[in-house]
Amino acid sequence: MSHGSRFTRGAVSALGLAAIVSLAVSGCSSPGTPAPAETAKSGGSLVVGVTSDPDTLFPWKATQFQATHVLQNVYGTLTEFDEGLNVVPGLAESWDASEDGLTVTLKLREGVTFADGSTFGSEDVVSSLTKIQDEATAAVSRSALASVTAIEASDENTVLLTLSAPNAALPAGLAVLTLAMLSSDDTEAALNTAPNGTGAYSFDTRVANQSITLKKNTAYWGDEPTLGSVEFRVIPDESSIVSAMQSGNVQMAIFDDPLVAQTAESGSITIAKTPQLSYHTLQLNATRGDLADVNVRLAISCAVDRQEVLDTAALGEGEVTGPITSPAYKSDTDARPCPERDLKQAAAYLAKAGKADGVTIKTIVSQGEYATSVNEAQNLKAQLAEAKITLDVETLESGAYVDRWVAGDFDAAVALNGGQPDPDGMYGRYFTSTGNLNKVAGYSSPELDALFAEGRAASDPTDRAAIYEKVSAELEDNAAWVWLFTSYSYTATDSAVQGFVPMANGSLQYLRTTTVN
Amino acid sequence: MLKTFSHNSVVRRIGAAALTLLGVAIFVFIMLRAIPGNQITAGLGTEAAALTPAQKLALEQYYGLDQPLVVQFFSWLGNLFTGNLGFSARAQQSVLDLTVASLPVTFELAIFSIVLALLIGIPLGMLSASKPDSPRDALGQIVGLAGLSIPAFLLATALLSVLASSLGFNPNGQAFASLFGDPLLNLQQMLLPSLVLGFGIAAPIMRTTRTAVLEVRSNDFIRTARAKGVPPRRLQLKHVLGNALVPIVTMTGLQFGYLLGGAVVVEQIFSLPGIGRQVLLGIQQKEYALVQSTVLVIALTFVIVNLLTDLTYRLIDPRVRAS
Numbered sequence: 094m095s096h097g098s099r100f101t102r103g104a105v106s107a108l109g110l111a112a113i114v115s116l117a118v119s120g121c122s123s124p125g126t127p128a129p130a131e132t133a134k135s136g137g138s139l140v141v142g143v144t145s146d147p148d149t150l151f152p153w154k155a156t157q158f159q160a161t162h163v164l165q166n167v168y169g170t171l172t173e174f175d176e177g178l179n180v181v182p183g184l185a186e187s188w189d190a191s192e193d194g195l196t197v198t199l200k201l202r203e204g205v206t207f208a209d210g211s212t213f214g215s216e217d218v219v220s221s222l223t224k225i226q227d228e229a230t231a232a233v234s235r236s237a238l239a240s241v242t243a244i245e246a247s248d249e250n251t252v253l254l255t256l257s258a259p260n261a262a263l264p265a266g267l268a269v270l271t272l273a274m275l276s277s278d279d280t281e282a283a284l285n286t287a288p289n290g291t292g293a294y295s296f297d298t299r300v301a302n303q304s305i306t307l308k309k310n311t312a313y314w315g316d317e318p319t320l321g322s323v324e325f326r327v328i329p330d331e332s333s334i335v336s337a338m339q340s341g342n343v344q345m346a347i348f349d350d351p352l353v354a355q356t357a358e359s360g361s362i363t364i365a366k367t368p369q370l371s372y373h374t375l376q377l378n379a380t381r382g383d384l385a386d387v388n389v390r391l392a393i394s395c396a397v398d399r400q401e402v403l404d405t406a407a408l409g410e411g412e413v414t415g416p417i418t419s420p421a422y423k424s425d426t427d428a429r430p431c432p433e434r435d436l437k438q439a440a441a442y443l444a445k446a447g448k449a450d451g452v453t454i455k456t457i458v459s460q461g462e463y464a465t466s467v468n469e470a471q472n473l474k475a476q477l478a479e480a481k482i483t484l485d486v487e488t489l490e491s492g493a494y495v496d497r498w499v500a501g502d503f504d505a506a507v508a509l510n511g512g513q514p515d516p517d518g519m520y521g522r523y524f525t526s527t528g529n530l531n532k533v534a535g536y537s538s539p540e541l542d543a544l545f546a547e548g549r550a551a552s553d554p555t556d557r558a559a560i561y562e563k564v565s566a567e568l569e570d571n572a573a574w575v576w577l578f579t580s581y582s583y584t585a586t587d588s589a590v591q592g593f594v595p596m597a598n599g600s601l602q603y604l605r606t607t608t609v610n
Numbered sequence: 611m612l613k614t615f616s617h618n619s620v621v622r623r624i625g626a627a628a629l630t631l632l633g634v635a636i637f638v639f640i641m642l643r644a645i646p647g648n649q650i651t652a653g654l655g656t657e658a659a660a661l662t663p664a665q666k667l668a669l670e671q672y673y674g675l676d677q678p679l680v681v682q683f684f685s686w687l688g689n690l691f692t693g694n695l696g697f698s699a700r701a702q703q704s705v706l707d708l709t710v711a712s713l714p715v716t717f718e719l720a721i722f723s724i725v726l727a728l729l730i731g732i733p734l735g736m737l738s739a740s741k742p743d744s745p746r747d748a749l750g751q752i753v754g755l756a757g758l759s760i761p762a763f764l765l766a767t768a769l770l771s772v773l774a775s776s777l778g779f780n781p782n783g784q785a786f787a788s789l790f791g792d793p794l795l796n797l798q799q800m801l802l803p804s805l806v807l808g809f810g811i812a813a814p815i816m817r818t819t820r821t822a823v824l825e826v827r828s829n830d831f832i833r834t835a836r837a838k839g840v841p842p843r844r845l846q847l848k849h850v851l852g853n854a855l856v857p858i859v860t861m862t863g864l865q866f867g868y869l870l871g872g873a874v875v876v877e878q879i880f881s882l883p884g885i886g887r888q889v890l891l892g893i894q895q896k897e898y899a900l901v902q903s904t905v906l907v908i909a910l911t912f913v914i915v916n917l918l919t920d921l922t923y924r925l926i927d928p929r930v931r932a933s
Contacts (some may be wrong), residue, residue, distance in 0.1 A: 145891075146700070146701070146891075147700075148652075148653050148700045148895060149653065149699075150702070154653070154654070156653070156654050156655060156657045157655075158654070176617070181681065228662055228664035228665050228668065229664070229665075229668045230665075230668070231661065231665040231666075231668045231672070232665075233654060233660065234655050234659075235665070236660060238881070278714075285699075285702050286702045300786075301698075301701035301702070301703050301708060301711075302701060302708075302712075302783075302883050302887065302891060303785065303786055303883050304785055324785075326785060327881065328783070328881045329878045329879075329881060329887065330878050330879045330881075332767055332770075332771065332879075333767075333770060333782070333783075333878075333879050333880070333881060335771075336770045336771055336774035336775070336783060337774070337780060337782075337783030338779050339774045339775045339778070339780070339781035340774040340778045340779065340783050340785075341778065341783075342780060342783030342784050343783060408895070489644070489646075490645075491647075492645055492646045492647030492651065492652065492896070493646035493647065495646075495647055495651045495652075495655055495656055495658070496646045496647050496651060498656050499651060499656060499658050499659040499660065501659075509654075510656070522660065529657055529659075529660045529662070530660055532659070533656075533659050572670045
């Protein structure tokens with residue numbers, strides 16, 4: 094007995110000691126007080142919480158969100174999007190198409206320098222565009238320049254692009270990071286470790302897997318960037334980012350998950366919801382099996398209540414959408430064959446296809462690629478079962494899903510695809526017979542080929558809007574895919590952060606107007 | 611004769627360790643290739659569908675994926691012997707540099723966690739064993755059960771959320787500080803993850819201690835020692851605990867080895883750039899050389915820890931020395 098009680102005291106002492114050590118350690122500095130660099134707000138230092146390190150620092154291969162977020166602040170493009178996603182001048186002050194539309198003259202901005210101090214000029218534009226066209230570079234936006242047959246500098250600040258056919262979508266196509274302008278002296282190997290661009294911020298430091306810090310580019314050609322520095326701090330878990338915001342260590346973060354955003358919204362943290370251009374869809378491969386029959390595809394389209402998918406899978410956080418999500422060309426969801434779910438019409442379509450007893454569609458869905466995928470598949474399966482359409486869902490690990498998707502090896506696929514401000518850039522590559530993603534889209538038609546060509550040739554915005562309305566109708570009337578909904582992105586900011594403008598394409602370019610008080 | 615035998619024994623152990631490591635290397639190599647996708651699709655995602663054949667080939671050459679698998683394996687293995695563990699295209703650093711940075715973080719976390727686990731587990735085990743089936747035993751058992759059954763991710767997230775939202779305490783929200791760069795901040799950043807891991811590991815240590823102590827206490831030599839008037843504290847610490855150490859050391863060594871493999875979940879939640887996170891990122895990005903080399907380093911540390919555990923037996927148990 095006695096030795097037992099003696100031991101108890103010993104154990105308590107040991108635990109107490111551990112606690113004291115812990116408290117002493119934690120009490121040595123004021124918990125939750127940001128490090129000095131973070132409190133130095135006079136120059137405006139912003140810490141953005143991100144879940145991952147960029148997977149590349151080379152802009153022509155950067156498709157990952159985290160890489161894009163960092164690099165679009167470092168590199169400049171010939172054109173840019175404003176907050177309404179209109180194309181505005183970037184490194185090119187103006188662009189003029191010849192009367193036949195086959196020559197585009199780019200007048201470059203003068204006095205622009207790269208972060209290393211070298212001057213930006215037409216030589217860099219020619220070098221950049223030529224390298225992007227070279228297949229050996231493996232630039233992901235090479236196809237955006239497919240219509241460009243010659244690139245030449247007529248003087249130091251003028252570049253002439255010769256086109257195989259008129260292309261009104263080209264200015265919007267030039268605004269993406271994967272067509273950023275690089276110095277002709279730079280190489281991919283050099284830029285992988287030391288980015289050198291003309292953007293509002295320049296690369297400062299990187300600690301692999303931990304953070305990337307940018308500093309103000311004082312020589313930036315536009316209005317002087319407002320922040321002294323921006324640190325993208327890697328905090329792999331989204332709920333840990335919320336905790337870091339609550340403790341004042343991080344002042345800004347972008348979330349996709351509405352539940353996480355809800356948790357973050359408290360006290361000094363506000364959430365701005367921004368509708369996204371990317372869209373959730375059930376891709377149908379019209380080259381395979383029963384889906385080759387337009388009536389089967391239309392039956393699927395009519396049997397789906399999009400709002401129910403949105404409510405069930407994404408807590409209603411989003412908007413039901415048609416094919417085109419860009420604000421200037423937005424598809425009218427009331428114009429689709431079955432604006433509301435119509436099981437009778439679905440049955441009629443199936444009967445017309447000679448499949449009144451129903452069909453089975455093998456569908457792939459990714460687990461882990463994005464939060465709502467499996468829930469969407471399950472809801473679609475339940476809804477379609479009521480129309481005698483069996484969705485045979487195959488849930489795949491994201492790597493396996495991407496492999497199958499890339500190979501076009503599926504009958505149907507639950508997908509979240511990225512959107513673009515210009516509908517030609519968004520769908521031309523999917524739904525034209527020569528598009529580089531047509532194998533994945535599984536649908537094209539001479540009508541669509543003609544409409545996309547017409548859209549590229551038309552320069553008047555009203556004419557273009559009318560053409561893409563027809564594109565939208567053609568896609569919906571043939572139920573090329575079943576477009577479901579668009580989501581929001583959630584920008585969480587501390588009350589000290591002002592002036593940031595979230596964009597529908599997910600861009601963080603307005604960090605250049607952001608301040609931290 | 612004895613020397614030759616022990617020499618042979620050492621050679622045998624080293625040989626076995628080398629074979630284990632080779633097995634691990636082959637297994638990881640095959641498993642990684644069996645996972646669908648590669649570095650191109652992991653990096654570009656669905657955009658990889660837009661690549662032309664020539665673009666795809668250029669990328670395969672860049673990542674060394676155009677080589678036959680056998681060539682890939684032996685060139686990686688050959689490089690290992692020259693100290694070249696590979697290169698991470700994502701981090702733009704050699705795997706050796708990345709490992710040199712991440713291993714100490716995991717090592718530090720493992721040491722703190724084990725120390726906390728021992729500080730909690732051994733006293734608690736002895737407390738339980740001091741009077742079996744009593745309220746104090748029940749208390750010990752409940753704490754042990756909690757340690758085993760509360761998932762680390764839950765405890766970690768709850769601790770972080772509650773402390774950050776109510777007290778504004780979240781040192782892990784700051785940029786990671788190394789032990790030698792900013793020791794004070796580093797210790798703060800290690801506090802919560804060590805507590806979470808230590809609490810989880812304390813449970814098996816507590817249970818092992820309890821069982822071992824109960825077993826030792828039932829031996830005749832304890833009764834004899836007590837009859838000879840050995841003071842209770844000395845009896846508990848020297849005679850009971852001293853003789854119960856072997857299973858405790860085994861359990862501790864095993865847990866320490868696992869910790870050196872990287873506590874992935876805890877490292878993720880507390881943003882610690884340890885070796886577990888390095889492997890996870892490598893798997894996500896399909897950086898083959900990074901994963902293969904890092905797993906091999908982890909396996910090596912596990913082998914070394916096992917060896918050290920065996921050596922510790924010789925120190926604490928004269929019977930092992932004698933044999």
